[in-house]
Amino acid sequence: MALPKTQDREQTKSPNGPQPIRGDRGASIMGPRNVPLERENPDLLASPPTDAGTIPNLKFSFATARNRLTDGGWAREVTVRELPIATELAGVNMRLKPGGIRELHWHKAAEWAYMLAGRCRITAVDAQGRNFIDDVGVGDLWNFPAGIPHSIQGLEEGCEFLLVFDDGNFSENETFLLSDWLAHTPREVLAKNFGVPEAAFDNLASNPEWIFGGKVPGPLASDAVKSPAGTVPVTLSHHLLAQKPIKVAGGQVRIADSSNFTAAKTIAAGLIEIEPGGIRELHWHPNTDEWQYYISGQGRMTVFASSGKARTFDYQAGDVGYVPFAMGHYVENTGDETLRFLEMFRSPYFADISLNQWLALTPTELVQAHLNLDQNTMGALKKEKPIIAASRSTS
Ligand code: MN
Ligand code: MN
Numbered sequence: 001m002a003l004p005k006t007q008d009r010e011q012t013k014s015p016n017g018p019q020p021i022r023g024d025r026g027a028s029i030m031g032p033r034n035v036p037l038e039r040e041n042p043d044l045l046a047s048p049p050t051d052a053g054t055i056p057n058l059k060f061s062f063a064t065a066r067n068r069l070t071d072g073g074w075a076r077e078v079t080v081r082e083l084p085i086a087t088e089l090a091g092v093n094m095r096l097k098p099g100g101i102r103e104l105h106w107h108k109a110a111e112w113a114y115m116l117a118g119r120c121r122i123t124a125v126d127a128q129g130r131n132f133i134d135d136v137g138v139g140d141l142w143n144f145p146a147g148i149p150h151s152i153q154g155l156e157e158g159c160e161f162l163l164v165f166d167d168g169n170f171s172e173n174e175t176f177l178l179s180d181w182l183a184h185t186p187r188e189v190l191a192k193n194f195g196v197p198e199a200a201f202d203n204l205a206s207n208p209e210w211i212f213g214g215k216v217p218g219p220l221a222s223d224a225v226k227s228p229a230g231t232v233p234v235t236l237s238h239h240l241l242a243q244k245p246i247k248v249a250g251g252q253v254r255i256a257d258s259s260n261f262t263a264a265k266t267i268a269a270g271l272i273e274i275e276p277g278g279i280r281e282l283h284w285h286p287n288t289d290e291w292q293y294y295i296s297g298q299g300r301m302t303v304f305a306s307s308g309k310a311r312t313f314d315y316q317a318g319d320v321g322y323v324p325f326a327m328g329h330y331v332e333n334t335g336d337e338t339l340r341f342l343e344m345f346r347s348p349y350f351a352d353i354s355l356n357q358w359l360a361l362t363p364t365e366l367v368q369a370h371l372n373l374d375q376n377t378m379g380a381l382k383k384e385k386p387i388i389a390a391s392r393s394t395s
Helices: 009-013 035-040 178-183 187-194 355-360 364-371 375-382
Strands: 059-061 067-070 073-078 090-096 101-106 111-125 131-136 140-144 150-165 237-239 246-248 251-256 268-274 279-284 290-296 298-304 310-316 319-323 328-333 339-345
Touching: 059 310, 090 101, 101 178, 111 268, 131 140, 150 290, 268 279, 268 328, 279 355, 290 310, 298 319, 298 339, 310 319, 328 339, 355 375, 364 375
Parallel strands: none
Antiparallel strands: 059 319, 067 073, 073 090, 090 150, 101 150, 111 131, 111 140, 111 150, 140 237, 246 251, 251 268, 268 339, 279 328, 290 319, 290 339, 298 310, 298 328
């Protein structure tokens, strides 16, 4: 059966807005419409004829998440409340002004981070009293294990970063804050605990700010605190962009998991870059769900959910995508600049199964019996060629 041609993406640029029409299927919109949203989601407006069945929503943009503003910056989150399918991981996009402080705090989930812009100073102390103080910049990661107290402060240029937590139910608004705790402890107990008069706490901030303005700290060395127990045994930061990428046809990949970033025991990540016209080949992940964050460019993904079900979504910078466990998918660059995104997993290791590799390593006649392909196509299938395949073995 000849399928109607897939959506002509040029149509999304038409001055009156795209129409849900493919060949002789569909019809123009007569009722109310939201043209900017329809332009951003051409594969929802006129879904490919291969899409079928009911699949939950797999997209939520930080642009439509509530942003909480303070004098030190802002933060917005995409959690299971925004994207109900995303039970494994939650994300926070945070901005700190120069000197801006994300208050000393801790939480039940582990925190993984990717620096998007600027620089910041991070601190942490573990249960053995070993400390960690470091400066991080664009393309750097950090990982604070669950329950470990930490802080983040913007340096001269301020900063913005993505935080990923290993619990979809996490909320940045419900962390354990230093000032919040002290404000809710009787003054006489504070006095006894610290061995000082009650009056010493008269100036405690009565209204904790969570993110607040501060003074840009001096050089890293000037902020050093020597712990009798020493520093943490494994570094909590990692220079992902300094890592040599795995180069493949159409793009490149950098992977960080517990094999090369020891601190990241519960969260694995791949930074994927796909050139215009390129594709992150058909694949799935044998270990867990995938949480995506789109950094630049634009792309689309079709998720295959078995039983004849599939749905296609369009993504751009600032969007979160999700792929439930084991579902087949690809990510195609549909724009004219590099598509860059993070794929994240609640797992100590990164793993994927490439369709190309699977078929290439399976007896030809067996594959042929399923797909009824001609000799040339079979030859191409048998030639294993990673197209943005982030295979563990090549890292
Ligand atoms: Mn935190
Ligand atoms: Mn994937």
